[in-house]
């Protein structure tokens with residue numbers, strides 16, 4: 001047996017919120033909500049999915065984690081057809097919190113660690129962007145923090161920005177799914193110059209606000225004309241929350257990724273957190289939508305991989321995650 005055949009890797013990958021309003025396909029922030037993947041070489045492929053969030057995800061070779069791992073091996077010129085994969089995730093599927101991006105980034109990182117880190121993080125970013133077709137959510141899951149990025153169809157470029165220490169996040173996750181594919185399908189193929197100028201201006205000021213700590217400017221900068229107006233009919237309650245959340249204690253508000261999750265940025269020291277929760281819940285309930293509200297923080301590390309020492313391999317992924325999440 002070679003080293004690779006004995007190696008087991010464990011990866012922890014954060015969720016993300018893409019766009020942050022005006023930064024359509026270009027801005028993303030990692031969140032402290034995680035998925036974990038264990039991967040090792042096997043005689044026969046076995047995929048074990050843990051947790052409620054994995055319901056409906058295939059546990060055969062059509063699984064995204066398996067497919068992405070095979071892509072890494074192919075590009076590296078190595079053959080590892082059979083894998084033992086275990087996954088646990090707290091990231092809800094198809095809700096605009098980057099579950100597919102985190103699966104892609106987690107699988108790329110795990111497969112790369114398994115073969116001895118043949119690819120650099122930048123190379124993984126290029127592959128992840130090609131797969132996801134935009135760099136915002138994969139960039140955030142890879143690098144952590146706030147990622148400002150673009151993709152010209154050949155290369156993705158990014159700059160990572162450290163989130164302000166007072167930035168807290170409240171997400172309202174509706175109890176229905178909305179696939180990114182469907183939410184991109186409603187967007188017009190052409191936009192006016194006026195809308196383009198609106199978004200360039202707002203996105204630029206938002207990034208400048210993040211970079212300079214001008215939390216007061218998030219309220220005016222976090223507005224969008226390119227995607228949220230077209231997606232609002234798919235998310236009952238969204239229009240009202242976008243219009244009024246800053247009157248109820250939010251620093252800024254946006255659709256998270258392609259939705260249906262709605263994200264508010266909140267000052268850690270705000271005394272209006274309960275008011276904001278009641279407002280969001282009330283607006284959604286008025287439309288007949290139940291939602292889970294979660295307080296999160298930006299993740300600052302991005303994806304992390306660990307090659308397990310032989311004595312650590314006895315600890316199952318589930319035991320490990322329980323230990324991590326319960327402290």
Ligand SMILES: Nc1ncnc2c1ncn2[C@@H]1O[C@H](COP(=O)(O)OP(=O)(O)O)[C@@H](O)[C@H]1O
Nearest residue numbers: 064093094095096097098099100101103179180
């Ligand atoms: N851990 C996973 N394993 C396999 N497939 C996954 C995993 N996580 C997400 N996916 C796939 O990604 C899809 C959701 O992607 P998408 O519509 O872009 O929504 P999201 O906003 O959650 O990324 C799921 O329906 C599933 O097909």
Ligand SMILES: N[C@@H](CCOP(=O)(O)O)C(=O)O
Nearest residue numbers: 018025096097098180257258
């Ligand atoms: N920029 C993309 C982001 C999709 O993110 P997801 O987390 O919903 O997959 C878009 O807005 O379509």
